[in-house]
Amino acid sequence: MVKSIVEFFKNLPSKQCVKCGSLIEEQHESYIHTCDECTEVHDI
Numbered sequence: 001m002v003k004s005i006v007e008f009f010k011n012l013p014s015k016q017c018v019k020c021g022s023l024i025e026e027q028h029e030s031y032i033h034t035c036d037e038c039t040e041v042h043d044i
């Protein structure tokens with residue numbers, strides 16, 4: 001079964017906001033589970 005690179009990316013699990021359900025494009029920060037609008041800013 002040979003799949004194209006497009007199929008490969010299609011099968012990648014897309015990150016989704018746990019609050020509103022919108023897709024998260026910024027995958028470089030893997031610890032984020034919410035989108036920018038739902039992410040609470042904490043200054044510790």
Ligand SMILES: [Zn+2]
Nearest residue numbers: 017020035038
């Ligand atoms: Zn959200």
